Amino acid sequence: MHSFGYRANALLTFAITILALMCAIASVSDNFNSPSPTSQVQVLNINWFQKKPDGDDEVSLTLNISANLESLFTWNTKQVFVFLAAEYETPKNMLNQVSLWDGIIPSKEHAKFWIHTTNKYRFIDQGSNLRGKDFNLTLHWHVMPKTGKMFSDKIVMSGYRLPQLYR
Amino acid sequence: MGWIEDGISSIRSFQLRQALHQAVTLGMIVASALMIWKMLICVTGSESPVVVVLSGSMEPGFQRGDILFLNMGRDPIRAGEIVVYNVDKREIPIVHRVIKVHERKDTGEVDILTKGDNNDDDDISLYAPGQFWLKRHHIMGRAVGFLPYVGWATIIMTEKPVIKYILIGALGFLAITSKD
Known part of the structure; x- marks a missing residue:
């Protein structure tokens, strides 16, 4: 269950999710500029x-x-x-x-x-x-x-x- | 009826059920990826909603390996928009900016001229011989969003197919051998 591959996969998924979220937040923050x-x-x-x-x-x-x-x-x-x-x-x-x-x-x-x-x-x-x-x-x-x-x-x-x- | 039980236990030892389960899971992943892609096509109205920038003709705005999200929509095409177009007899779509637009009054037909930000000249030399304007049907979509670097994965896999096969092989191997 908690093999190396499993952990590596979880870490990668988490990292990509966070990166995507940060990109989305950066893009949304542009809307506050008038x-x-x-x-x-x-x-x-x-x-x-x-x-x-x-x-x-x-x-x-x-x-x-x-x-x-x-x-x-x-x-x-x-x-x-x-x-x-x-x-x-x-x-x-x-x-x-x-x-x-x-x-x-x-x-x-x-x-x-x-x-x-x-x-x-x-x-x-x-x-x-x-x-x-x-x-x-x-x-x-x-x-x-x-x-x-x-x-x-x-x-x-x-x-x-x-x-x-x-x- | 002992032979039935024997047969079942031998199938069990082959782990047929687990193999089937894995095949179904793999099929689900492929199918949902296809569904997302087709749904994007429907929503954006563009036949290829995500494209990878392959040339440096729009630098420094877009570099090789960047990803663009396209949208077609019903809005008319206007100067300044970055469009992806496909010229007859040319395989690879081009991402360039519209610099001139002439829109007909009676038919609504448009004549479009494009140019890469990093190129000195407009795109007439890239169009088919004798073609001076792009029409609406050449346009695959207009760029609305941008994500840097992500497209490198695609470029590497297209240019070095070996890496693609190794990757597919490794993923397939993992899918078969992994237990749940």
């Missing part, structure tokens, strides 16, 4: 704006992004993935989400940042709908935990209207 991140984005310049040979509109922007995401970090946070997306509606599409810039924040010390950048991913429409188009700039973040459930949220910021003419 973050209040802030962010601001400015479109500084339209570098160029054209219709590609295949008929889709493409625009290149210079952006100024500043954000304070320090409050997202808890003891169970491995990193925060943050990205800025342009979101707009076209006659054909209910929703277009185009990521313009993204970054990985590895620790709380880097969570308050300011960056001046052109769009990292190409801002291409499916079609030719960007002239005079209003779009929302939305800052999204995804909190990746050390263990457990992932969280995500966003701030919808002031919109921007593209010019009527290509340039």
